[in-house]
Every structure is written in C-alpha cells, then in structure tokens.
Amino acid sequence: MRIIRLTEPYDQTQIPNSDVVLAMGFFDGVHRGHQRVINVARKKAHNTHLPLAVLTFDIYPKIFFTDVTKDSMCYLTLNQEKIERMEALGVDILYIVTFDENLVYMPPQEFIDKYAVALRARYLVAGADFTYGPPAIATMPLLPEYAQGRFNIMCVNHLCDGGQKVSSTRIRQALATGQMTEANRLLGYHYQVHGKVVHGFQRGRELGFPTLNVLPWAQERIPGDGVYAVRVCLDGESTWYQGMASIGNNETFGNDLARTVEINLFNFNRQVYGRQVTVEWMYYLRPMIKFDGIDELICQLQADRARSRKLLASL
Numbered sequence: 573m574r575i576i577r578l579t580e581p582y583d584q585t586q587i588p589n590s591d592v593v594l595a596m597g598f599f600d601g602v603h604r605g606h607q608r609v610i611n612v613a614r615k616k617a618h619n620t621h622l623p624l625a626v627l628t629f630d631i632y633p634k635i636f637f638t639d640v641t642k643d644s645m646c647y648l649t650l651n652q653e654k655i656e657r658m659e660a661l662g663v664d665i666l667y668i669v670t671f672d673e674n675l676v677y678m679p680p681q682e683f684i685d686k687y688a689v690a691l692r693a694r695y696l697v698a699g700a701d702f703t704y705g706p707p708a709i710a711t712m713p714l715l716p717e718y719a720q721g722r723f724n725i726m727c728v729n730h731l732c733d734g735g736q737k738v739s740s741t742r743i744r745q746a747l748a749t750g751q752m753t754e755a756n757r758l759l760g761y762h763y764q765v766h767g768k769v770v771h772g773f774q775r776g777r778e779l780g781f782p783t784l785n786v787l788p789w790a791q792e793r794i795p796g797d798g799v800y801a802v803r804v805c806l807d808g809e810s811t812w813y814q815g816m817a818s819i820g821n822n823e824t825f826g827n828d829l830a831r832t833v834e835i836n837l838f839n840f841n842r843q844v845y846g847r848q849v850t851v852e853w854m855y856y857l858r859p860m861i862k863f864d865g866i867d868e869l870i871c872q873l874q875a876d877r878a879r880s881r882k883l884l885a886s887l
C-alpha cells in the first residue's frame with residue numbers, strides 16, 4: 573500500500589498516473605460500517621481492474637465545528653492503526669489529507685475538483701451521510717452536481733446492528749460505559765489501545781498481582797473505568813498474553829490517585845518497563861470497587877483471574 577500525504581496546495585506530481593476507485597471518509601475506528609464502504613469500493617476496483625484508493629484526513633474534520641480542541645480529541649484508531657487496517661482491507665493507495673484552514677473553508681466544488689477529479693477517481697464511493705463541506709450544500713445527494721459527469725458515484729447505505737446505524741459515536745459511547753462486547757461487535761475486531769509500560773507504586777507485586785502500568789498514547793481513546801479481561805502483545809514479539817486490566821483511580825489506596833491503566837498478565841514473569849504494548853480489550857468484568865482492605869482486594873483479584881481465564885479460553 574502506498575501512503576500519500578497531501579497538504580493544500582499539494583503537488584500534482586504526487587498523484588499516481590492511473591484512474592482509481594476512490595473511497596472517502598474519516599473512518600475513525602474502521603468499523604463494520606466503514607468496512608462495508610471499503611469492501612464495496614474494493615469489489616468495484618477488482619471488477620474494473622483499477623487500484624483501490626482511500627482518502628482520509630489526518631485529524632477529525634468535525635472538531636473545527638465543536639468545542640473539542642485538536643489536542644483533546646481522542647480517537648478510536650490513531651493514524652498508525654488506521655494505516656494497518658486499511659492495508660489489511662486491500663487498499664492500494666491511502667491518501668492522508670492535512671485537514672487545516674485551507675480545507676475547512678474550501679468550497680465543495682473546489683474540494684471535489686481537487687480531491688476527487690484530480691486524484692483521478694473514476695468511481696467515488698462513500699457512505700450515505702458523507703459530507704465534503706457544509707452539511708447544507710455538500711451531501712451525497714448533491715454530489716452529481718459537483719461531479720458533472722466526470723466520475724461515477726456509489727453511495728453505500730448504512731450498516732445497521734440491532735436496528736441502529738453502526739457509527740463511531742455509538743462505539744465511543746459503548747466504550748465509555750464498559751460495553752466491550754457491543755463495541756467489539758460493532759468494530760468487527762477487538763478494540764486496541766497502545767501504550768508504554770511505566771513504573772507504578774510497586775504495590776502490585778506485594779499483592780501477588782504485579783501489573784504493567786500502561787501509559788496510553790496521547791489521543792487514543794481508553795475504555796471507561798472498570799475491570800476487563802484482555803490480551804497483551806509486547807512490541808516486536810508475536811505472543812499474545814492473557815490477562816486482566818483495571819482502569820480507574822485505585823480508590824482502595826487513596827482518594828485522589830491518578831487514573832491508571834494496569835494489567836496483570838497470566839503466565840508471565842518479566843520486567844518490561846519502557847516497552848511498547850498493544851492491549852486488546854475482550855470483556856468487561858465489573859466496576860472498580862473501594863475495598864476496606866487489601867485482603868478483600870486480593871480475594872476479588874483471584875476471582876477476577878479465574879473468570880478472565882474462563883472467558884478468554886472460550887475465544
């Protein structure tokens with residue numbers, strides 16, 4: 573897969589010399605609805621013997637119109653994971669367009685001329701609610717006016733699950749409330765968080781449950797507080813270790829502690845401070861509890877481990 577970063581005004585020599593099938597969207601999460609759009613585009617690319625291109629943006633375009641700032645936005649998939657998932661879906665060319673002031677205020681006609689026609693789209697594929705400018709004038713129903721017959725339009729209907737549209741918003745809500753099974757079903761894969769192993773208070777090993785303290789990458793969305801059954805892969809290794817994670821303020825040990833992500837791995841006994849890890853979130857077990865003492869916490873951790881092992885074994 574070729575990755576081509578375009579920043580306005582981009583250089584036309586960056587564009588490969590072939591017509592393409594072009595799927596457009598922000599695709600945060602690359603969830604099952606997004607996968608449907610890309611699969612429609614991939615089939616068309618296959619049948620027409622054209623390369624499959626996807627156009628996405630480096631940051632979430634909607635943040636320009638909300639209270640969320642560029643740095644406080646949290647994503648389901650950061651660019652690195654999005655790139656990996658696009659590659660796995662068979663994308664040949666991934667355009668990552670810098671979403672800056674030039675793009676926000678670009679009139680729809682200019683956007684279509686520069687980012688569909690000039691990218692040599694023979695087919696433009698997008699979901700029914702895709703917009704490429706102000707929602708009043710830059711919708712899929714209005715796209716034929718801007719296309720002026722220069723490319724074909726394929727509008728993909730929403731994928732529904734339980735009578736509701738599969739959407740990034742729905743997945744964000746499911747994650748925030750610990751509904752991991754629902755989030756994973758809508759994503760079509762197990763949700764992942766990436767981070768670095770840092771030092772904690774070294775209480776874990778005293779409890780008999782040492783934990784990887786994971787500092788998540790900035791701007792990656794972490795699930796809501798609670799205890800989860802997880803799998804962890806250390807960067808550069810291929811083994812997935814089973815374990816259990818807690819997200820929260822460890823209130824048993826004090827009132828104003830920082831929110832941490834801690835993971836106890838089963839069948840693991842190595843020092844891995846400083847390593848990068850990928851965490852896959854499989855099941856929600858329970859909310860965080862303020863225990864009266866560490867004996868109660870240890871007892872609960874033993875029960876959590878037994879339950880996690882059972883759940884993870886059934887995968």
Ligand SMILES: Cc1cc2nc3c(=O)[nH]c(=O)nc-3n(C[C@H](O)[C@H](O)[C@H](O)COP(=O)(O)O)c2cc1C
Pocket residue numbers: 771772773774775776777781783785799800816817818821822823824825834835836859860861862863869873876
């Ligand atoms: C699976 C799991 C569940 C946990 N559940 C709770 C909990 O319900 N309440 C709590 O106060 N701490 C909970 N903890 C967090 C422990 O307090 C924490 O791991 C311990 O303080 C070790 O901290 P350290 O890594 O900084 O040494 C949990 C930890 C794990 C791994």
Ligand SMILES: Nc1ncnc2c1ncn2[C@@H]1O[C@H](COP(=O)(O)OP(=O)(O)O)[C@@H](O)[C@H]1O
Pocket residue numbers: 769770771772773774775776777778781782783784785835836837838839840841842843844845
């Ligand atoms: N089974 C295990 N699960 C998680 N971490 C483990 C395990 N065995 C050893 N470790 C190591 O022990 C460290 C955690 O011990 P802990 O006492 O919780 O210290 P800290 O507070 O620094 O996280 C981890 O960073 C990891 O390198």
